[in-house]
Amino acid sequence: MKGPAQLTAAILAAAALLPAITHAQLFSLTKDQMVDFTAQNPFERFPDGRPKVPDALIERARAMSSEEVWAILPGKGFRSQYEDGFQILHPGKKLVGRAFTLQFMPLRPDLDGVIQAKAQAAGQGRMYNQTAIDMLQPGDVLVVDLFGQGEGGTIVGDNLFYYIMKATKGAGLVVDGAIRDLEGISGMDMPAYFRRAHPSAISNVIISGINVPVRIGKATVMPGDLVFGDSEGVYFIPPALVQPIVDNADVIHIHDEWTRLKFDEGKYKSRQIYGTPTDPALKKEYEEYLKKRLEEIRKTYK
């Protein structure tokens, strides 16, 4: 809810703070580099080379939980793809989309001067958070490294949040930093994960990279990763592992379904049923159930 500086004296007072907000991009990847560094991507790509996980898989992923991602990733050696400890705007609403990454660093006037001059020379105008926000596509989740900053680390308020919601078709936002206008944002229907809310505007930072690898807490995020968030935390899934994970999630769902049906019968101790039935007849029963249900479920994907 930042106001138009030119109109009232009160706003002019606030506007005096704005020159301290400086933004610029330092790192980026050429299309070739993007393709190189995401070579295992099995899907199409955006014009800039960023992997494009298909919409159909995004939809199927919406039915998963964090545990179903965890079931696959560490076993494949991917132990740095999960982060939690966020405030979650709508805990009951899943976050699923393609990572669009943005990296900030604390402001240095010397570095900022160079980058703004380069941006001007390239006809881009000033580099700042809206430079990146205006690049977002439907299905993108904006993933921002603001190094956990509260005051001054507010990537958006309610107006830009509204714009992102429109531009990404409600895909979402993950920021290792803050948002402002929590009051206004609360009513908007887009998932968001942030460290805290603070009334200040973004300040004393520069953009050091757009669509480069970024670190969100203890996770390394690549542009084009499938971002998945539930009420526990957020996963950043390499495109090559999306299909195996959603396929395995179907198996886990059916296993849960059958396990509870058996628990409901009230005849078994938990060890007899879960994880694997100890009785061969039960095990067979389960295997047949799984086969049948998998067929039913997967028919619906066609």
Add this chain to the structure above:
Amino acid sequence: MKGPAQLTAAILAAAALLPAITHAQLFSLTKDQMVDFTAQNPFERFPDGRPKVPDALIERARAMSSEEVWAILPGKGFRSQYEDGFQILHPGKKLVGRAFTLQFMPLRPDLDGVIQAKAQAAGQGRMYNQTAIDMLQPGDVLVVDLFGQGEGGTIVGDNLFYYIMKATKGAGLVVDGAIRDLEGISGMDMPAYFRRAHPSAISNVIISGINVPVRIGKATVMPGDLVFGDSEGVYFIPPALVQPIVDNADVIHIHDEWTRLKFDEGKYKSRQIYGTPTDPALKKEYEEYLKKRLEEIRKTYK
């Protein structure tokens, strides 16, 4: 839900803890001092000199958010008026009212002895939390420095919370300390901000000031400040700045309204519209919209 000590043996056991609860006032302001230290107040005052922000402004403030207060205060040099990190009883309910301040310190028997003797001599009975609570007026927000204390730092339980709700007409409570009886309080319709809930009764503290300047975290609060809380945190607004802030908030609301109308058209990148339209025609369109809407809105205040 503290029980009547005289009635059951079980309660008597608990009552043995009570002599450790001692309260007393050390600092206060005379009416002249109050007027001196709040000299910029443009409004009426209570009989004790405390500024009385008008009810009409309190009502208009209810539509603001923290960011709209932030838009003005730091620019005027007021950088110590915001505090967050509270548990919020009803996050969807705004807190708006006039600060009634209360300061505690850890108990010292020697200091306590002097103050209780003075209170007795003045015919006031014992000085304790109810001494201050019984002074509250409609529209007051009780603002309490209990130095972040959890166990023993519980300013009220549900009975006194109920009394405050009645006495202030539901204005509210901010405590840098604790409350007890969270279970019972949850159903009561008054905003409250506190560090934590704890089942203990208030103990091992003395009242060191009533309606004096107090510190709540990193904020300095004066009696008579307009207290404003939303789902982010709490602002303590000097009376002289209330009118400029609520006036400017109208402008910001209209700016938000117009910005989203333009975003809804889907024709613009965010930079073209927000903060200030880059296109002169759009800028003019906005200025006319603002003028018209301001007139409409302000008509309703008459």
Add this chain to the structure above:
Amino acid sequence: MKGPAQLTAAILAAAALLPAITHAQLFSLTKDQMVDFTAQNPFERFPDGRPKVPDALIERARAMSSEEVWAILPGKGFRSQYEDGFQILHPGKKLVGRAFTLQFMPLRPDLDGVIQAKAQAAGQGRMYNQTAIDMLQPGDVLVVDLFGQGEGGTIVGDNLFYYIMKATKGAGLVVDGAIRDLEGISGMDMPAYFRRAHPSAISNVIISGINVPVRIGKATVMPGDLVFGDSEGVYFIPPALVQPIVDNADVIHIHDEWTRLKFDEGKYKSRQIYGTPTDPALKKEYEEYLKKRLEEIRKTYK
């Protein structure tokens, strides 16, 4: 939502982590020891000697709040029976039941080897979390010391949570550690208190005791304690004090009721009514009200 390892390659990858999960019991009490160490228990016992607080008292306790437990325990010298700082699954739902305790320690392969060998020799199969879970009775609250562990300290996911809910008739779970599958658990109707949620499975721990004294934060819990949780925290009440506490809670409820009736009259300052009416006539009025209401309430228990 852990899947069946034998069925898909993806799950096999995850299953490779499982050998690290090792469990074993080191400490236990014989029936005689259990009776000795809970000698003040005034109620029946389970076959293993664990105190069995009667169902009727459990039902009456459901109407209490933490403050009403606090009103009695410290005065009796019990200052280590309360713990808070939990995430609470359903803050509006009381937790009431009999403590079934479980103690873990960080895994040591040498110790684990001994315990698993003993378990095998005793025909028990492997000792692990399900060994204890399968011993739960209706009305039991599983109280688990997992020393605050997040990753790897997840006592259950949604399948075992479901089993516990069925086995205890929804009594509840308190874990100084983690749970997984928060998404799936959220829809299940059983109270749970935990430090955090994490997608990992339980690992790198051993069971060191079942139904022995355990420490949950700063509280010491005995098997058979009445576990009571509300939106503030959790109390572990020795059986001998359950009756005095619920009886005293009736008195406090009536005192609250009367206090608010008087506050509603709007004629009194808080000090005149609360804690004890200062006016002898009011005090008498209160005492008569208390007597009448106590009779009414207690009639309903017959």
Add this chain to the structure above:
Amino acid sequence: MKGPAQLTAAILAAAALLPAITHAQLFSLTKDQMVDFTAQNPFERFPDGRPKVPDALIERARAMSSEEVWAILPGKGFRSQYEDGFQILHPGKKLVGRAFTLQFMPLRPDLDGVIQAKAQAAGQGRMYNQTAIDMLQPGDVLVVDLFGQGEGGTIVGDNLFYYIMKATKGAGLVVDGAIRDLEGISGMDMPAYFRRAHPSAISNVIISGINVPVRIGKATVMPGDLVFGDSEGVYFIPPALVQPIVDNADVIHIHDEWTRLKFDEGKYKSRQIYGTPTDPALKKEYEEYLKKRLEEIRKTYK
């Protein structure tokens, strides 16, 4: 090591920050109030009424440890006189002296304006940290509430530290806040307790009280208290309890002396000797030893 602003351009740049440093005193005690609130003081007083613990007792206190203060205070109901968690400048050097207290609050321009105007009118010039520092007497320990502030909460750098060392004859400094110039201060021979060091100058604060009760963490400090610090933490001792504490410390010292002599004999288990010898003959031996040594020690005080 703040430089002279008038001399070099570089310093002028830094000096631009100084107008934000504003200081003022809000609370104080008249001599009568000081005497009233410290009525139990058994010693002489300074001209402003502040208790003056005699130099001889200060010297004797230098031989004590925190435990010897603790041995008396809680038993007298003084449970809020100890604070720890400080960085200690010279951990091997005892801090002993009379409390000169100073209280700051976060800066409010409106309040600051009033106080500076009052100070000017009174011919005092600007109120700031040096106003208080210039009031220090030999033997005074400056005790400062800067509410734990790091950046901007730096009560002194090395120049003013040097001045305090000269003015108080090396008595000392306790600040719930910061110091700067740690490098320069490290070589100076005065004890100091602070939360952290930071290179910034003091800023954005106002002096709200000089020689009033202040809170240092969980302790309440009165002007004139005996401040005692060792490598564990800091005690603030009411004057009336200084004599009993130092007398009792003699007894404890002798008890330690005797206990270790007996341990050195190697004939006893610890329980037979400590706290009280179990054998009547040993007990008698100890009592005679105590009597003799007390006489020897106390002779030296004459």
Add this chain to the structure above:
Amino acid sequence: MKGPAQLTAAILAAAALLPAITHAQLFSLTKDQMVDFTAQNPFERFPDGRPKVPDALIERARAMSSEEVWAILPGKGFRSQYEDGFQILHPGKKLVGRAFTLQFMPLRPDLDGVIQAKAQAAGQGRMYNQTAIDMLQPGDVLVVDLFGQGEGGTIVGDNLFYYIMKATKGAGLVVDGAIRDLEGISGMDMPAYFRRAHPSAISNVIISGINVPVRIGKATVMPGDLVFGDSEGVYFIPPALVQPIVDNADVIHIHDEWTRLKFDEGKYKSRQIYGTPTDPALKKEYEEYLKKRLEEIRKTYK
């Protein structure tokens, strides 16, 4: 420096706190259980079955560092044997000895009553910290679980510290809790690791186990483990792994020695030398150096 309660009034006041100090043992192991649970121990045992790592190995271990223990343990599956975050009394002095373990829990009067009665019946007198301290042998390191408690969690002051130093021949102390009398202890020549120092006496706890498995932070400690501490933290080494670790440490020492000799030549990049020389001739040189030096070193152990 706790004083003799019977002698002075001042001490009597403090002594009123002592009845709250209650101690008792709940868990223990029979000699057979001790032997069972430490079955892999390759060395002699104490009469109670506790493993006794030989003095000669203890002496050799004194030359190791934490990294040399880490080099072996995780690879053997022992990932819960290290803990840090302690205050270290003498950071330059190694801690090496045999674990004597002690476990406390928060006080429960009902449990305490039973245990004290059992202790009296067994003719042991009261169970408290000195009960365990009086059992220490030369070479023992007292390892205490006081669950991180500061106030009231002080296992010893300077008198008992002195006694332990005498009884263990200066082996040492590790407490997940506090010590008191830091001032007095600082001059004593025994290594100690503790969470903090606090002037209070031990209180509100009971002894729940002597020489049982205990948890120190994230480590599981068995009685008889070799306790090894340096300036980083503390390792608890199972007896069966002591010999392999000290043997391997010799190899690492020689490797370090040779690496630096080569670095001193100034001819190589670090990669050419460390970890393994890339040049076959250099590698051979190293292997011969290692062989020769190992022979020299190991000759000294005979």
Add this chain to the structure above:
Amino acid sequence: MKGPAQLTAAILAAAALLPAITHAQLFSLTKDQMVDFTAQNPFERFPDGRPKVPDALIERARAMSSEEVWAILPGKGFRSQYEDGFQILHPGKKLVGRAFTLQFMPLRPDLDGVIQAKAQAAGQGRMYNQTAIDMLQPGDVLVVDLFGQGEGGTIVGDNLFYYIMKATKGAGLVVDGAIRDLEGISGMDMPAYFRRAHPSAISNVIISGINVPVRIGKATVMPGDLVFGDSEGVYFIPPALVQPIVDNADVIHIHDEWTRLKFDEGKYKSRQIYGTPTDPALKKEYEEYLKKRLEEIRKTYK
């Protein structure tokens, strides 16, 4: 003290952990980019374009303290150049040198695979911490972003620390992460700043940049910055500001010198002397003193 894997079975066990250590460089600057982004550098450059602050200025900087850097930088808009909260290896020894920066991210096998393949193709062998360490020059301070990691975030142990000390001529190390072998490193004469020590080897990370801008806590560091550390914290000074800062430090030193001389006279209150003498005669005296001393000092630089 990591051992030679090929020689003993024990070491082989540890070596099994090594494949998890993977390193690679993602970002770098060409010489032209380096020159561009450090365009304000007034000094010579290294062959790769990194600014080379002259040795003579490095020597003069050794006499400064953090406050003297602070006196200039914020006034020039550089508010993100200071970081503290480190463990300091030798608090009495200044750190001064030229920044050589290194950035790590949590390991991703897909990204790591690409980078290692690129490194192999370029004939560089494996990319890991020694790749960067072998590039260090005399006077370089290695500045490492390991995102605060303890376990697994250990940039060096004592062997590589020794190598760095030799290669940089003892200039120093700053790591937002850990070191290992604290015991062995303590005796080496090179300044080092780190978050903690841990016995583990570096693991689960990749090198994402060498000599690129890095973030150390809240500071942005450029390759070639003058790194300055004292017992408070670490400053990263842009080359263009080094000369003004060291020149101004001379003025501050003289001001301190004169201030204390005057304080030693014992005739003045602190306000009369510090910051600027209030008396015109004194002010003139100071100005003459400054002029004379500046001349003396600066003569020594020739």
